Amino acid sequence: MIKTLIIDEETVNVLSYASIKPLWFTDYQIPLSLEQRIKRVQISDKLFLISEKTTSESKLLVIKVNSNGIFSELDNKDKSIAFDRVITIALSQFGESISPGKGWGRYVSGKKLSIYATKRTQKNKNRLYFDTSPIDTNHIFAYALDSNNNGFENIEVDESLFLDSVTLIDEAINSSWQNTVEADDKTQYGIELTEDLYRSFGECLNFEQWYENKLTNEQRSFVDKSYDEPVRLKGAAGTGKTLALAVKILKDAYRFETEKKQKRLLFVTHSFVTAQLVEDMLNSMDSEMNWKFLEHVKIKIVSLYDLAQELLNYNLKKFTPISKDGKEGRKLQFEILEEVLTKKLLEAKFKVGVLGKCGDNFKSAMESKESRKPLLLEILNEFACVLDAENIVMGSDNGDKYLTSSRENWQMHLPTEHERRAVLELHMGFRKYLKDLNVLSMDQMIADLNRYLMSHEWNHICEDEGYDGVFVDELHCFTRPERMVFHELFRLNKSFETKKLPLFMAYDIKQSVDDNFICTVKKGSGSALINSTNVGKTNLVELTQVFRYTPEIAKFLSDLDGSFPALDLASEWSELTLKTNTPSGAIPKLSLYSDPVDLIDNVFKLASRQARSLSGKKTVAILCSNFDLFEEYLIAGRIKKYYEPISSRDDVTKLGRLKGKCIFSMPEYVAGLQFDMVYLINLDKVEVDEDNPSCGAYRRFVSRVYLGASRAKEELHISACESRQGYSPILQPALSSNSLLMS
Structure with a gap:
């Protein structure tokens, strides 16, 4: 009987594309159709699914699959769901830009992590348990399934089983392939490799072929930009902004590698989905994925929120951000604020003593379920760009100044102290709601990140941990405080005071379906959109040719x-x-x-x-x-x-x-x-x-x-x-x- 299933990082990526049926969990067979990508080796009661690139340094996912393993109590139909969730957790821990679903009930305590194994119901409360650094390694161990919510301290981690598994990796690498005969219509193994639609990426060309034969003159002009000034790339949907960014970062990385220059390049997105798309683009342009293993150049592709969580070490603490995806997080924050307001309207102190003194338009918008959405979006933007960014809370000195101080014309229109007091009251209720959930809002995390990047600690480590070039996609999705992060991510930022930062930004204002980008602009000043990045004057490249949809x-x-x-x-x-x-x-x-x-x-x-x-x-x-x-x-x-x-x-x-x-x-x-x-x-x-x-x-x-x-x-x-x-x-x-x- 197989006790553990050991999968290397590369094969975890391959299996994330797979459609897996219950039959596969019988003996985890691999058909010859996947032989070029997955090597199956069984050593005693340990089964390895690894790639030809696996080394003794590779990160491994170890899954306990014996009679009391993580699939033991699940129905056949639930095993596929649970395995898919295990793969997602492994990818997120291995540094890929992917995040657990919002309904997975993710809970973290130190190195331990748990999620629901399948969709939670009254009868089904099974949770999967992981050790994200077993015995202080960089592997991940899926070690238990529990339906009683016993908590981490009451569920044993069989470290000897884990250790016995990972110490066999060299033997597995040197063993011959044990894949089965090719499956036919009568003998299916329950696994089919399907390329995810959101990961498919057009023609199989390397980045040099894209540059020489496919990019437009406008795109090529952007790719050729040097690192002595910031550049903004503007273009409508479908003009290939992300593609141009991807080609540029790869082309530059290989040039720096050839020149043996030590460089760290960062690609930041607003969404983990976009980050995954960019990573797939790079994999498509470099089919051997050598860009991940360059000697002199390091490329990191990440959503801003994953980056913040990493820099602030939230994975080691007992709270998490509300989401690691910008769009999803802001949707959840809107729902929370709406619930806070609904409860506040039931309090006479707020409804009469605060809201009752506000202007008629403000008051009626607050009280009307049908018309309050635009106002709540503006209030959330006020939270993001003013209150959380400047740590303003009700009852503090900053809070008192907020009530009476003058306001800049990009800020929300709050003409009297009463409207501002109402916003502060909602902010206080919003903060308490988040604290009760043991989560941080997206904006609280970004405020913490901005403060951290100004800290003595970051000043000490930024020479090693900072970047020589920063690429930003979906700039139109970021709030003003988020845009202020980018210029602080460079190595020894202060040394750039007399030089221009190599920040490459792509955006299309017309794709912004909320007001995060628009509401932070001083009236009549389009340049303020870019000025909030604090990088000075920028060079503009505009894309006008579409290759994604019909004329x-x-x-x-x-x-x-x-x-x-x-x-x-x-x-x-x-x-x-x-x-x-x-x-x-x-x-x-x-x-x-x-x-x-x-x-x-x-x-x-x-x-x-x-x-x-x-x-x-x-x-x-x-x-x-x-x-x-x-x-x-x-x-x-x-x-x-x-x-x-x-x-x-x-x-x-x-x-x-x-x-x-x-x-x-x-x-x-x-x-x-x-x-x-x-x-x-x-x-x-x-x-x-x-x-x-x-x-x-x-x-x-x-x-x-x-x-x-x-x-x-x-x-x-x-x-x-x-x-x-x-x-x-x-x-x-x-x-x-x-x-x-x-x-």
């Missing part, structure tokens, strides 16, 4: 561009002009339905039928432009069989296993991804305020439509409801120019 979709996006409010962003806001060499396709279509029920009955059936008929060769997505409707549709039983939901950034990891299924999501959850066909639903007239086109709600809606439409590569279908006043007026320019046709 017809590009034309629609150009017409949609006229609906964006100008927002006083000066030179940062220019008219969208796109050129594309991709093949022509169908003109985007607009369909009108009588009501939301009629819409979902028709759209979901059609999208599901297309996904099945394409047999997984093409991807189909339904994207909803309205958050409340999205939540309603998710609980509508009549359409559940037609789709797989992507309701958070964590869920994106499902995509590779959804052959023949369409997905249902919102544009912000699939940012950075592409689908062959996109159904963009509920672009209704009621979504926008025609009399106030510059307001935040209007701008966010247009950005969400722009983001969703630009996810389509070949076909774009748009729908609206007559019961919701018909289609949105933002579509009229496209209808008038025939870049959008009524179906």
Whole structure:
């Protein structure tokens, strides 16, 4: 009987692409179709799944799989789910840009970590237990399954079993392959390697071939930029900003390696999903993945929140950030603030003594469930950019000054002391809620990070731990305090006072579906967007050529561009002009339905039928432009069989296993991804305020439509409801120019 399953870091990556069925857990066989990637070696009761690159220094995942191992009490259908979660935890501990799902109930105590083995129910409370540094090694040990919530101190870690396993790694490396005969239709082993859709990356070209043969002149101009000044890369969705960043960091790394220069390069994203996409890009451009093992150059790819957690050593403490993904974290923070406000409104002291003294508009927005969302988003931005950033709390000296001091014009409009007091009260309730959950908000963590980067400790270690070049993707997603982090990450930052920092930033303001980027700009000053990075004057490269979607979709996006409010962003806001060499396709279509029920009955059936008929060769997505409707549709039983939901950034990891299924999501959850066909639903007239086109709600809606439409590569279908006043007026320019046709 096999007691432990030992998997090296490289094979953990391979298995993260695999679709695994219960049959595989019988004896963990590997078919010949995977022989080039996975070597199966059994030594006594220890089974090794390793790669040809495995060395005695490789990080290992050790899983206890005997009669009381982590799969022993699970139903067959749950074993695959639990194994997938084990792989995810291993990847996150090995430094990959991936994060446990928000519903996994992650709990950390020192080196120990636990999560739910499967979806938690009243009957199923099984938890998986891990030691993330067993016997002070860099391996990870999945050592127990427990349904009684006994806690770490009451569950034994069999260190001898772990030690007996890892000490055999050299013998496993030198052993011959023990893979089985190739599986046929009658003999399947329950494992199939499927490339995740979000990880697929076009043509198999190395970075030199991309540079010489595929990049546009604009992209190549950016890649050629030197390290003597900061550079910003601006371009619409689909113009290849991330690709240009990826080619540049690889090309520069190999040049530095050839020159034997000791360099540390950092690639920072707003989302762990984007970080994983970038890593897959680099793996595609360097199929041997030699970039991970360069002698003189180190490349790190990470979300800002993973980086913060690492620098602040949160993994060794008894609390965690609310999320390691920017978009997911901010969604959770909004839900918490909404709950805090709901409870506050039940308190007479707050409702009468504080809110009752506020202006009528502020008060009515707070009290109305239907209209409070824009205000709460602004308040969260105030938390991020002012209160948490400057450690302002109710009752402190800073809090007293906050109530009466003058405000800069990029800050939230709070004209009187009463409105500010209401915000401080909500902030106090928000902080208490987080503390009770034993978590930090994204903004609290970033505030801690900014303070740490100004500390004596960082000043001592930044020569070793700092970076010689920093690459930032999705700059438009970061808040002002987050953008202030980047310039402090360089080696001996103070020595750069007379030099310009090599900070390379890619962004598209029009993809920003919240106000984190916009609300921190002084009116009329587009340059303030970049000035908040504290790197001085920057060089601009603008991308205008699209290679991700058809000319017809590009034309629609150009017409949609006229609906964006100008927002006083000066030179940062220019008219969208796109050129594309991709093949022509169908003109985007607009369909009108009588009501939301009629819409979902028709759209979901059609999208599901297309996904099945394409047999997984093409991807189909339904994207909803309205958050409340999205939540309603998710609980509508009549359409559940037609789709797989992507309701958070964590869920994106499902995509590779959804052959023949369409997905249902919102544009912000699939940012950075592409689908062959996109159904963009509920672009209704009621979504926008025609009399106030510059307001935040209007701008966010247009950005969400722009983001969703630009996810389509070949076909774009748009729908609206007559019961919701018909289609949105933002579509009229496209209808008038025939870049959008009524179906």
